[in-house]
Amino acid sequence: MAKAALLFPGQGAQTVGMGGKLAESLPAARQLFEQAAEILGYDLLTLCKEGPAEELDSTVHSQPALFVCSLAALEQLKVDAAETVSSAVATAGLSLGEYTALVFAGSIDFASGLKLVQQRGQAMQDAADEVSSGMVSILGMERQQVADLCDQARQDDVLQIANLLCPGNIVVSGSTPACERVASLADEAGAMKVIPLAVAGAFHTPIMQPAVERLSQALQEVDIKPPAVPVISNVDAKSHDDPEEIRELLIRQVVSPVRWEDSIRLLIDDYGIEQFYEVGPGRVLRGLLKRIARKTPCESVPA
Numbered sequence: 001m002a003k004a005a006l007l008f009p010g011q012g013a014q015t016v017g018m019g020g021k022l023a024e025s026l027p028a029a030r031q032l033f034e035q036a037a038e039i040l041g042y043d044l045l046t047l048c049k050e051g052p053a054e055e056l057d058s059t060v061h062s063q064p065a066l067f068v069c070s071l072a073a074l075e076q077l078k079v080d081a082a083e084t085v086s087s088a089v090a091t092a093g094l095s096l097g098e099y100t101a102l103v104f105a106g107s108i109d110f111a112s113g114l115k116l117v118q119q120r121g122q123a124m125q126d127a128a129d130e131v132s133s134g135m136v137s138i139l140g141m142e143r144q145q146v147a148d149l150c151d152q153a154r155q156d157d158v159l160q161i162a163n164l165l166c167p168g169n170i171v172v173s174g175s176t177p178a179c180e181r182v183a184s185l186a187d188e189a190g191a192m193k194v195i196p197l198a199v200a201g202a203f204h205t206p207i208m209q210p211a212v213e214r215l216s217q218a219l220q221e222v223d224i225k226p227p228a229v230p231v232i233s234n235v236d237a238k239s240h241d242d243p244e245e246i247r248e249l250l251i252r253q254v255v256s257p258v259r260w261e262d263s264i265r266l267l268i269d270d271y272g273i274e275q276f277y278e279v280g281p282g283r284v285l286r287g288l289l290k291r292i293a294r295k296t297p298c299e300s301v302p303a
Contacts, residue, residue: 002274003089005267006077007289007298008070008101010094010258011199013282014062016051018303019069022076023049029072032110036068039114044068059128059200063096063121064114069303070100070280071110077279077301090239090271092232092263094285095163095203096120098253104279105227107246112222119218123211124254128201130210132176135162135199136183139169140192146170149189153182162204163258166291168192173202208254216251230271237262264292277301 022029023045033045047056048065055061078085093101096117103113138146143164150159150172159174159182172182179202183194201207224246230239233249237259240246267273276298278285286298 001083001087003272004084004087004275004277005090005092005271005273006074006085006088006101006104006277006279007091007285008093008097008104009066009278009280009282009285010096011059011062011066012197013280013284014056014066014069015281016049016053016056018048018065018281019045019072020049022069022072022303026072026075026079028075028078032068032072032075035111036064036114039111040064040118057198059125060118060121063117066096066281067100067114067117070097071103073279073281073301073303074104077277084277088229088277090230090232090267090273092267094260095234095253095258097280098231098234098250100280101231102224102227102246105229105231107225107227107231107243108222116215116218116222120211120215120254123214124203124208125200127208127211128203131201131207133158133174133202133205133207134176134179135171135173135197135202136179136186137169137171137193137195137197138182138186138191139195141168141170141186141189143170145189146172146186149182149185150174153178153185155181158202158205158207160205161257162202163260164262165258165260166288167261169288169291171197173205173207175202175207204253204255204257206255212251212254215254219247219250232263232266234258234260234263237266260288261292264289268293268296275299
């Protein structure tokens with residue numbers, strides 16, 4: 001059997017309609033949504049199924065929604081391919097998805113994870129509301145080129161690389177004026193595409209520092225266990241067994257770049273992963289994998 005790893009999506013993968021079929025057909029998935037409604041204080045399943053999109057896309061709702069829908073998809077994978085789930089040798093999640101990965105690995109229980117994700121989403125939304133900021137996707141440029149553009153465009157504002165997704169796909173994040181400057185410079189420098197992202201604010205930068213303080217407090221109250229399988233951290237593209245290290249990295253993740261390309265390369269080169277499963281809404285991670293390691297297969301497990 002091929003060595004497999006499970007990947008969990010992050011914010012931006014949500015779509016109206018997700019989770020509905022799983023909740024109807026799979027009792028374990030329906031139970032997750034029922035438990036989520038009690039914890040969150042609102043009907044998450046109806047929001048996922050019916051929208052409106054503006055409400056589902058808000059940071060405070062999209063993060064819990066993706067977390068629960070991805071774990072519902074995991075329940076489907078347990079039914080369809082139980083051996084795949086039980087024999088997976090590692091896991092990773094993109095930003096928010098790292099929390100889902102930690103639940104899969106038994107490091108955090110579902111209820112604690114959902115409460116953390118709810119608090120994380122609210123704290124990040126509140127931090128974003130304090131400063132006019134955003135994120136810009138720059139396609140077709142190398143990592144160093146983008147770093148140099150950030151240095152040119154930053155001036156006295158916050159601006160840094162936020163997501164290192166795959167070759168030629170890098171997201172920068174910062175204050176609105178700095179994002180506008182770097183977008184213009186990237187266009188002039190010959191970027192294939194420059195796309196301002198529809199997000200609440202500058203995630204994975206110091207603009208999120210107020211969220212760090214709140215998330216740090218929330219994490220101190222959660223019991224974190226050593227994961228049963230390696231969970232690759234977004235911050236340093238390494239796995240960690242020590243619960244205190246995991247706690248600290250989840251705090252740092254909010255203001256640090258997401259090293260997704262490095263994480264995937266580690267899984268292939270060091271863990272010998274031959275097959276990936278993208279568990280949850282969308283196919284973003286599958287698309288990124290094609291740019292990182294074209295020959296490594298990835299199967300979607302939709303929500």
